[in-house]
Amino acid sequence: MRRSLGPYELVRVLGRGGMAEVYLARSHGASGFSREVAIKALAPELVGHADLERALIREATLAGKLRHRNLVAVLGLGVDDGLYYVVLEYLDGGDLSDVVLPEPLALHVISELALGLQYLHDARGERGLPLGLVHRDVGPGNVLVSRTGDVKLADFGITKATALADLTAAGAVRGTYAYMSPEQLGGEPLSAASDQFGLAVMLVELVTGARPFAGDTPAAVMDAMRSGAILDSVVARLAPDVAEVARTALAPDPKARFSSMDELRTTLDEIRRTRLPVGASELGAWVRSRRAC
Known part of the structure; x- marks a missing residue:
């Protein structure tokens, strides 16, 4: 590592993917000033790949204009000896991969993410025109938390071409296909409703520890997702009101899902009012206890 x-x-190194690496880094200043940040850079073997460099620059330029408490902040863009990199806000609690949460905490996390996604979907350009942004990669590996209870979505600059590059011609999948909407798997036009699907898969997984679709091969799993063949045995482990939210957001037809992330969040928050009140403080305590183990 350099x-x-x-x-x-x-x-x-915080993480490696097929196209990029993410590092924990420090910036230093006068009088002992130091700040931790995350840095995302193209994988070494892709340095000099003009199309990918342009995509990274576009991602940083666009994401740098977004400001929301539930989106990881982009702090800068740099280049060092031909290697482009993006400087990101660092969260000290890690991501939510392979995590099971008590239901009230899971509902809080999903509600916070829905708030950030609604902001993303509503984003407008300098002329006031809608940007039509869709995250396309909502999943636990892209959800970061902190010791103080922050919940933030990362990698919201991923392009459709990048996401679908994880699918091989043989049907083998290296990426996060398990959270992709049926329309994304089929290479069809995406909309804000597409992000609901990944959020609902994550809701089921955070509460039950299992995903709502299964199959003997990745291709079989994707067929189940496209046809809406939800595993009743998994969803039945959710409370009935939470299961109804999940089933709605997992509908194969985007038009059958919630009308917006705001509607999904409002429905979840109505359910949350019938549960133990939890929020950032309780999530932060959970993060600190996990990190102490």
Whole structure:
């Protein structure tokens, strides 16, 4: 691992994907000032790939204009010896991969993400025209939390071409296909409703520890997702009111899902009012206890 990128000291690798690497890094200033950030850079073997560099620059430029408490902030864009990198807000609680939460905490997390996604879907450009943004990769690996109870969605600059590049001609999948909507799996036009599907898969998984679709092969799982063959044995482990939310957002037809993330969130918050009141404080306590183990 290289020791630095631009003015940033690289501390350790946080994650690696097919196209990029993410590092924990530190910036240093006068009088002992130090700040931890995350840095996303193209994988070494892709340096000099003009199309991918342009995509990274577009991602940083667009995401840098978005400001919301539930979206990871983009702090800057740099280049070091031909390697482009994006400087991101760092959250010290990690992501939610392979995590099972008590139902009230899971509902809080999903509600917060729905708030951030509604902001993303509503984003407008400098001329006031809708940007038509869709995240396309909503899943636990892209949800970051902090010791103080923050919930933030990362990688909201991923393009459709990047997401679908994870599907091989043979049907084998290397990426996050398990959270893709049926229309995304089919290469069809996406809409804000497409992000509801991944959010609902994550809701089921956070509460039960299992996903709502299954099959002997990735291709079989994708067929189940496209046909709406939800595993009743898994969804039955949810409370009936939560299961109804999940089934609505998992509808194969985007038009049969909630009309917006706001409607999904409002429905969830009505359910939350019948449960123990939990929020950032309780989530932060859970994160700290997990990190202490």
